Amino acid sequence: MEIERVQEIASLSNLKGTIPSEFIRLENEQPATTTIHGVVLEVPVIDVSNSDHQSLVASISEASKSWGIFQVVNHGIPNELISKLQNAGKDFFELPQEEKEVIAKPIGYEGVEGYGTKLQKEVGGKKGWVDHLFHRVWPPSAINYQFWPKNPPSYRETNEQYVQSLIPVADNLLGLLSRGLGLEDGEVKQGLGGEDLIYMLKINYYPPCPCPDLALGVVPHTDMSSITILVPNEVQGLQVFKDDHWYDVAYIPNALIVHIGDQIEILSNGKYKSVYHRTTVNKEKTRMSWPMFLEPPPEFEVGPIPKLITQDNPAKFKTKKYKDYVYCKLNKLPQ
Template identity: 70%
Template sequence: MEVERVQAIASLSVRKNTIPLEFIRSEKEQPAITTFHGPVPEIPTIDLSDPDQEKLARAISDASQNWGLFQVVNHGIPSDVISKLQSVGRDFFELPHEEKEAYAKPPGAKTIEGYGTKLQKEVEGKKSWVDHLFHKIWPPSSINYHFWPKNPSSYREANEEYAKWLRGVVDKLFTSLSLGLGLEGHVLKDAVGGDELEYLMKINYYPPCPRPDLALGVVAHTDMSTITVLVPNEVAGLQVFKDDHWFDAKYIPNALIVHIGDQIEILSNGKYKSVLHRTTVNKEKTRMSWPVFCEPSPELVMGPLPQLVSEENPAKYKAKKYKDYVYCKLNKLPQ
C-alpha cells in the first residue's frame, strides 16, 4: 500500500484552504492556542570560537541544565558547506514523486533510514505535517549509500563535506559538556562510543500548510540520541517547552541549533536536560531543517556515568542497550 506523502496532501489542501482531519491537533496541542505570546526569553547563543575553554564549558553546561538547547555561532563550518547541504536537500524534495519513492524506507524494515512520512506511533492516530529523508553520514562503516539520493549529482559530495566539518563541532561540544560535569574532556565522548558514534542525518520537509494554527510539523518530543546538531532554513518553526510554556526559537543566520538528547540526560544522571520541543508550520513557505542525531551504536549500554553516582546522588535511570531504549521510546513503552 502506498503511503500518502504530506507534500502531495499539501498541494491539494492549499487549493481547498483546509487540511484533512487527521492533521488537526487537539486544543491542548494547537499552536494558535498553546504558543506563548508575551515577551520570549532569549535562548542561549554561544560563541564556539571562545578561546577560554573554561568559560565555554560553563556556558554550554548552564544552557544544557536550564534549557537543554542552545544555538552556536562561530562554529567554524564554512557557510558555503552549509548552503550546499541545504541546496542538495531542497533539490531532492523538488524531484518528481516517483524519483523520491525510489529511496522510500522499505515496508517492515528495522532501519528508519530512507524517505518517509510517519515515524512513530501517534496518539489518537494523528499525523504530523512533514516528510523526511534519513540516512547515516558517519562513520563510513555505518553508511548505506542506497538511501543517499543520486540526484542531484552533488548530493553525496555535499553531505560528506558537511560530515567532515561537523565532527569537529561535535567533539568540541562533547568536551565542553564533559568539563561542565567536572570530568575530564574525553569522558562523555568515550561513553557514547568514541569514534564509533553514528551520525544520522534527517532532512525535514514541511510544505506550506493552509491551517498552521491547527497543525504541527513534528509533535512534542525529546530526541533519543546524545546530542542533535541542526541546520535550519530561514523559515522559523522550532518551539521549546520551558517554564510550562511553548516559546518560539529565534532564527539566527549561520547558527547551528544544539539539542541535548535523552542519552546525555541519562549519562549526566539528570544534570543536563533533554529538551522537549516541537515544530510549527507556515502558511506561505516551506520550512526545512537538517538535524544530525549523534547516536551510540545499538549494542552499547547507556546508563548514568559511575563518576556521577553516589549514595547521596543515586542513579536516576536504568542502564540498557541503546537499541532497547529506542524500541521502548518509538513504541511508547515504559523505560
C-alpha cells in the same frame, strides 16, 4: 492510490484551504492556543571560538542544565558549506515524486533510514505535517548508500564534506559537556560509544499548510540520541517548552542549534536536561531543517557515568543498550 506524502497532500489541500482531519491536533495541542505569541525565546547563544575555556565550559554547562538547548556561532563550518547542504536537500525534495520514492523505506522495513512520512506510533491517529529523509553519514562502516539520493548529483559529495566539518565541532561540544560535569574531555564521548558514535542525518520537509494554527510539523518530544546538531532554514518553526509554555526559538543565520538528547541526560545522571520541543508550520512558506543525531551504536550500553554516582546522588536511570532504549521510546513503553 491513497496519497500519503504530506508534500502531495499540501499541493491538493491548498486549492481548498483545508487540511485532512488526521492533521488537526486536539485543542490543547494546537499552536494557536498553546504558543506564547510575540515572544521569541532567547535561548543561550554561545560563541565557541571564545578563548576563555573556563567561561565557555560554564556557558555550555549552564545552558544544558537550565535549557537543554543552545545555539552556537563561530563554529568553524563555512557558511557556503551550510548553504550547499541546504540546497542539496531542497533540490531532492523538489524532485518528481517517483524519483523520491526510489529511496523510500521498504514495506515492512523496521529501520528509520530512507524517505518517508510516518515515524512512530501516532497517538490517536493524528499525523505530523512533514515528510523526511533519514540516512547515516558516519562512520563509513554504518553507511548504507541505498538510502542516499543519487539526485541532485552533488548530494553525496556535499553531505560528506559537511560531516567532515561537523565531526570536530561535535567532538569539541562533547568535550565541553564533559568538562562541565567535572570529567576529562573524552569521557562523555566514550560513554556514548567513542569513535563508533553514529551520525544520523534527518532532513525535515514541512510544506506550506493552509491551517498552520491547527497542525504541528513534529509533535512534542525529546530526542533519543545524545546530542542533535541542527541547521534550520530561515522559516520560523522550532518551539521549546519552558516554564509551562511553548515559545518560538529565534532564527540566527548560520548558527547551529544544539539539543541535549536523552542519552546525555542519562549519562549525566540528570544534571543536563533533554529538551522538550516541537515544530510548527507556515501558511506560505516551506520550512526545512537538517538535524544530525549523534547516536550510540545499537548494542552499546549507556547509563549514568560511574564517577557521577555517589551515596548522595544515586543513579537515576537504568543502564541499557541503545537499541533497547529506542524500542521502548518508539513503542511508548516504560524505560
